[in-house]
Amino acid sequence: MSSSATSPARTARMFDAPVAKKAVMALSGLVLFGFVLVHMLGNLQVYLPPGPDGRYALDVYGETLHKSALVLWGARSFLLLTALAHIVSAIQLAQLKNAARPTAYVKQTAIVSTYASRTMYWSGPIVLAFLIYHLLHFTTGQAHPDFQHMHVHENVIKGFSVWYVSLFYIVAMSMLCMHLYHGVWSMFQSLGLAHPSYTPKLKLAAKAFAAIVAAGNISIPLSVLAGLVK
Amino acid sequence: MRLTLNIWRQKSPTDQGAMVRYSLDNVSEHMSFLEMLDVLNEQLITKGEEPVAFDHDCREGICGMCGFVINGVAHGPRRGTTVCQLHMRSFHDNEELFLEPWRAAAFPVVKDLVVNRSAFDRIIGAGGYVSVPTGSATDGNSILIPKAESDMAMSAAACIGCGACVAACPNASASLFTGAKISHLGLLPQGQPERHARALNMVAQAAVEGFGNCTNIGECEAVCPKGIQLENIARMNRDYLVGAITYREPQAEAGAG
Numbered sequence: 001m002s003s004s005a006t007s008p009a010r011t012a013r014m015f016d017a018p019v020a021k022k023a024v025m026a027l028s029g030l031v032l033f034g035f036v037l038v039h040m041l042g043n044l045q046v047y048l049p050p051g052p053d054g055r056y057a058l059d060v061y062g063e064t065l066h067k068s069a070l071v072l073w074g075a076r077s078f079l080l081l082t083a084l085a086h087i088v089s090a091i092q093l094a095q096l097k098n099a100a101r102p103t104a105y106v107k108q109t110a111i112v113s114t115y116a117s118r119t120m121y122w123s124g125p126i127v128l129a130f131l132i133y134h135l136l137h138f139t140t141g142q143a144h145p146d147f148q149h150m151h152v153h154e155n156v157i158k159g160f161s162v163w164y165v166s167l168f169y170i171v172a173m174s175m176l177c178m179h180l181y182h183g184v185w186s187m188f189q190s191l192g193l194a195h196p197s198y199t200p201k202l203k204l205a206a207k208a209f210a211a212i213v214a215a216g217n218i219s220i221p222l223s224v225l226a227g228l229v230k
Numbered sequence: 231m232r233l234t235l236n237i238w239r240q241k242s243p244t245d246q247g248a249m250v251r252y253s254l255d256n257v258s259e260h261m262s263f264l265e266m267l268d269v270l271n272e273q274l275i276t277k278g279e280e281p282v283a284f285d286h287d288c289r290e291g292i293c294g295m296c297g298f299v300i301n302g303v304a305h306g307p308r309r310g311t312t313v314c315q316l317h318m319r320s321f322h323d324n325e326e327l328f329l330e331p332w333r334a335a336a337f338p339v340v341k342d343l344v345v346n347r348s349a350f351d352r353i354i355g356a357g358g359y360v361s362v363p364t365g366s367a368t369d370g371n372s373i374l375i376p377k378a379e380s381d382m383a384m385s386a387a388a389c390i391g392c393g394a395c396v397a398a399c400p401n402a403s404a405s406l407f408t409g410a411k412i413s414h415l416g417l418l419p420q421g422q423p424e425r426h427a428r429a430l431n432m433v434a435q436a437a438v439e440g441f442g443n444c445t446n447i448g449e450c451e452a453v454c455p456k457g458i459q460l461e462n463i464a465r466m467n468r469d470y471l472v473g474a475i476t477y478r479e480p481q482a483e484a485g486a487g
Contacts (some may be wrong), residue, residue, distance in 0.1 A: 014474040018443030019433050093443050100402035100442030107328040109302030113447035186446040192468025194461045
């Protein structure tokens, strides 16, 4: 058993094991899920009427978030590092997956797994591509023809008035929904938390949260296109 | 009944292998799947061709020797059944079937539908044991075990190591097997001394063998002939992570000797 893992170098390798990488996926996924949930709730302020000073709630909210450069960049760096950890682990695990099954089946039939769970390696990169576009669209403005810094509400309305931009947002949010549909439950299993009483409820809650995040975000481009928000 | 069989034929571990098509007539619905292959092999031998190699031993569904993928499903269409206990009544006349070996880098094909599952033995060797005193035999039932725990340990111990979990997993992960072995020993008082070292060593060995990671999709649980549950994988993850975080090098300054 020369290749067995009892050598002193094991301590260093413990966090290299697939189980540890999955724990990284789970913990970074938890942070990112928390972010998209709060982000969606923040976005819903687009529906609030302008305040007595005529300013949009979304603009005031944006200003609040930008108040302290330290907090803003601290949060941005933390989220970026978390996303990087999620992506790097995903790439490493994908390489492992490909090496573990070099010859594909002529015929392979899935019998119980959900479509969402089998397509995590697709929904993830699509959400990442969307994320890059989304930052260029609403944060830095290069992908937005009428971008005005800190005029969040106006940027949103003008941005979503273009139907194909809205369509891309809706497709991307559906992908995010699928990713969360499996991921929000899966992270508990990866961290070793499973129990016959709680796991079914957890799966249900994960699906509900996935749907809520997607529905909240999708409602915005739809409302803009329908002319419900101006 | 009449069947069309597409069977993976591979002469040796280094041979490339390919699907070969066979027609088989007069298959009785009472035959087990392996008996049906026996009939095919009789015909092949009579014709002077090489018979299809497949693993089997007890043919009672308890030894874990048999198993291959039928129409993309490990052990075929019936749940909780090994291929030896799968009968031809589960199929219909004129059905076309695709038979393939377990496919995983860690399970190299020996010949046709036979794969080498020694990797499982090495995972067991890395930690699938308990230390026992070698003196006189202890009294039976001297260690009290709660019913719920012994039930869970017994369910996990039902694993026969057939490898269907690896075959069904899109990542060729051995997590269900490893999780079952870790649970079966780690849930019992006798398994406590090595509990975390066991998880660390067995998980590490599975990675060394080239098995993939678990993505929690549940295909393994569905094809398992012994109904091993996904919860065992969570227990493996938990024991591994707790073991990794709390690990300390052995120190024998005072107690050495």
